[in-house]
Amino acid sequence: MKDLLHTPExxxxxxxxxxxxxxxxxxxxxxxxxxFGYEGLQTPSFEFFDIFNQERGSVASRDMFKFFDREGNTLxxxxxxxxxxxxxxxxxxxxEDLPAKFCYIGNTFVNNSRYQGRLKEITQxxxxxxxxxxxxxxxxILAMVVEALVGCGLKEFxxxxxxxxxxxxxxxxxxxxxxxxxxxRKRVEAKNFFSVEDFLNEQNLSEELTNAFLALPHLFGxxxxxxxxxxxxxxxxxxxAIRRLRDLYELCxxxxxxxxxxxxxxxxxxxxxxxxxxxxxxxxxxGEALGGGGRYDKLMQQFGRKAPAVGFAISIDQLMxxxxxxxxxxxxxxxxEFLYYNETGRKAALAFSREMxxxxxxxxxxxxxxxxxxxIERAKAKKRQNPEADVFYCSGEKPERMTL
Amino acid sequence: MRYLTIALAKGRLAKQxxxxxxxxxxxxxxxxxxxxxxxxxxxxxxKLRFFLAKAxxxxxxxxxxxxxxxxxxxDTILEEGRNLYEVLDLGFGKCRMCxxxxxxxxxxxxxxxxxxxxxxxxxxxxxxxxxxxxQTVEIIKLNGSVELAPxxxxxxxxxxxxxxxxxxxxxxxxxxxxxxxxxxxxxxxxVSMKMENERIRRLIEQMRELIRKENA
Numbered sequence: 001m002k003d004l005l006h007t008p009e010x011x012x013x014x015x016x017x018x019x020x021x022x023x024x025x026x027x028x029x030x031x032x033x034x035x036f037g038y039e040g041l042q043t044p045s046f047e048f049f050d051i052f053n054q055e056r057g058s059v060a061s062r063d064m065f066k067f068f069d070r071e072g073n074t075l076x077x078x079x080x081x082x083x084x085x086x087x088x089x090x091x092x093x094x095x096e097d098l099p100a101k102f103c104y105i106g107n108t109f110v111n112n113s114r115y116q117g118r119l120k121e122i123t124q125x126x127x128x129x130x131x132x133x134x135x136x137x138x139x140x141i142l143a144m145v146v147e148a149l150v151g152c153g154l155k156e157f158x159x160x161x162x163x164x165x166x167x168x169x170x171x172x173x174x175x176x177x178x179x180x181x182x183x184x185r186k187r188v189e190a191k192n193f194f195s196v197e198d199f200l201n202e203q204n205l206s207e208e209l210t211n212a213f214l215a216l217p218h219l220f221g222x223x224x225x226x227x228x229x230x231x232x233x234x235x236x237x238x239x240x241a242i243r244r245l246r247d248l249y250e251l252c253x254x255x256x257x258x259x260x261x262x263x264x265x266x267x268x269x270x271x272x273x274x275x276x277x278x279x280x281x282x283x284x285x286x287g288e289a290l291g292g293g294g295r296y297d298k299l300m301q302q303f304g305r306k307a308p309a310v311g312f313a314i315s316i317d318q319l320m321x322x323x324x325x326x327x328x329x330x331x332x333x334x335x336x337e338f339l340y341y342n343e344t345g346r347k348a349a350l351a352f353s354r355e356m357x358x359x360x361x362x363x364x365x366x367x368x369x370x371x372x373x374x375x376i377e378r379a380k381a382k383k384r385q386n387p388e389a390d391v392f393y394c395s396g397e398k399p400e401r402m403t404l
Numbered sequence: 405m406r407y408l409t410i411a412l413a414k415g416r417l418a419k420q421x422x423x424x425x426x427x428x429x430x431x432x433x434x435x436x437x438x439x440x441x442x443x444x445x446x447x448x449x450x451k452l453r454f455f456l457a458k459a460x461x462x463x464x465x466x467x468x469x470x471x472x473x474x475x476x477x478x479d480t481i482l483e484e485g486r487n488l489y490e491v492l493d494l495g496f497g498k499c500r501m502c503x504x505x506x507x508x509x510x511x512x513x514x515x516x517x518x519x520x521x522x523x524x525x526x527x528x529x530x531x532x533x534x535x536x537x538x539q540t541v542e543i544i545k546l547n548g549s550v551e552l553a554p555x556x557x558x559x560x561x562x563x564x565x566x567x568x569x570x571x572x573x574x575x576x577x578x579x580x581x582x583x584x585x586x587x588x589x590x591x592x593x594x595v596s597m598k599m600e601n602e603r604i605r606r607l608i609e610q611m612r613e614l615i616r617k618e619n620a
Contacts, residue, residue: 117468156599158598158599160598190488190489190490191489191490191491191592191597192489192490192491193491193492194492194493195490220597220598220601221601262598262601264598282595282598282599283595283599284406284595284599285469286469286595287467287468287469287470287593287595288467288468288469288487288594288595289594289595
């Protein structure tokens with residue numbers, strides 16, 4: 001039999017420089033969350049299937065990795081973090097401790113075999129703010145997204161913000177059935193301008209509503225689109241949605257992140273999941289959103305706790321892909337100090353290495369039994385491979401620096 | 405300014421698309437040279453790049469952002485089911501996706517019998533029979549000359565594109581049911597739409613205006 005060395009499709013090894021960079025990005029992300037006072041939370045890699053069922057998660061049942069425990073319960077590898085955090089918060093956070101602020105970094109698993117070249121295991125970093133339904137909470141989350149990404153060295157990116165209540169208001173005014181609404185939602189979400197038009201021609205809606213729905217897929221861009229949207233309807237729910245976005249923009253100015261904010265009222269997400277703002281993060285070079293989030297005030301309720309919630313998740317893998325395509329270098333220290341020693345140099349070499357560690361410096365040891373000549377040979381080869389590294393060898397009283 | 409990359413489905417569709425683009429002042433002379441072996445064509449002035457790809461690959465290039473914009477038939481978009489913005493119906497290449505077969509097969513479509521369906525478009529066929537007709541069928545994927553399948557008894561019916569229907573007629577087949585109308589479409593990568601909002605929107609507006617004028 002041939003040796004089995006490769007990984008299954010969709011998962012991979014991360015090593016050397018890439019590993020160092022990934023850890024560095026995770027560290028910077030976490031540090032941004034911590035500076036906002038968020039507490040880390042770790043949930044299990046697999047949970048009961050019901051935690052991620054249709055209303056709670058963002059991934060379809062057939063795209064989850066499922067297996068069974070000894071009692072026959074269906075378990076899944078978490079496809080998404082938010083429901084786990086919500087469950088955990090519903091269990092541990094006391095009413096008087098709300099609002100609660102959590103952040104996490106962890107791997108998620110989606111079994112999506114159709115898309116070759118797409119990873120099935122990705123690392124997500126994110127945060128959830130539970131128990132605060134205010135616009136200030138929305139703004140805090142957006143500001144944190146921006147600061148975390150800037151902290152990772154990303155320069156050109158956009159946080160594109162929508163507000164599902166605008167669409168919901170129009171649907172309410174039009175009195176659409178749930179099936180009709182779902183069909184329209186799909187077409188608006190796909191910015192399928194002409195099929196929205198076809199669809200509306202079949203409905204008997206007032207001119208005002210038809211025009212408003214028609215405009216919806218076009219309503220994206222900078223803050224000016226909010227005025228355009230306002231002119232389309234005076235339904236109170238829609239007006240409230242726009243007002244909320246304006247307030248949000250003002251708060252983003254106070255946070256100093258308004259340059260990264262854009263708007264898209266045609267962004268709707270999955271059926272009924274989001275209840276307020278919804279957003280996605282875009283940048284050059286990744287082809288898809290780096291991540292996103294929004295407000296889901298009905299989620300906690302499903303775990304027996306009524307509390308509003310807003311949060312987001314960023315895919316570290318997508319972020320790294322975008323950064324490498326944009327040639328943004330993340331400084332990630334790799335070990336650049338090497339020491340070769342043999343039996344006669346052991347005592348001095350180990351003393352030297354202890355000293356280095358005590359100064360918090362990294363040094364990689366290589367034990368090379370034998371003569372001084374082989375030792376020098378090895379050290380020389382290493383130095384040739386890594387000219388910028390510090391290579392030492394030690395076969396006597398003290399380590400010598402290798403020069404070529 | 406960054407390059408905007410445009411993927412075109414090889415063949416007639418690419419030619420007709422380029423003709424439309426020329427009418428709004430977007431030219432690519434390099435591309436007209438039939439003998440060229442180049443894969444990528446550029447318009448330096450407008451910072452545009454074009455490439456030709458097999459139709460079924462165009463949605464893939466656009467979904468992953470390797471191309472910002474794609475021009476491709478609705479049949480391919482439906483079959484591939486990618487995450488894209490489908491922003492414009494170009495109005496040419498009009499035809500229909502149909503269920504076809506010998507007249508005798510018409511009855512089998514009514515009785516919810518288990519029948520065999522041959523198609524180059526298994527995803528479209530599956531979606532139509534399962535989700536629209538709620539009929540259990542066996543789908544056989546073929547790669548060409550699908551009309552042959554009912555004649556030699558590989559399947560009862562086929563799901564295929566019908567333009568004039570002459571191939572069907574010559575082989576004693578008829579259109580039994582229409583699945584959906586088709587035409588050429590413009591698709592846009594979801595990130596590009598946001599990051600290059602202004603340029604892409606202007607292009608869409610210009611194309612839309614042109615189509616409106618030509619239809620009037």
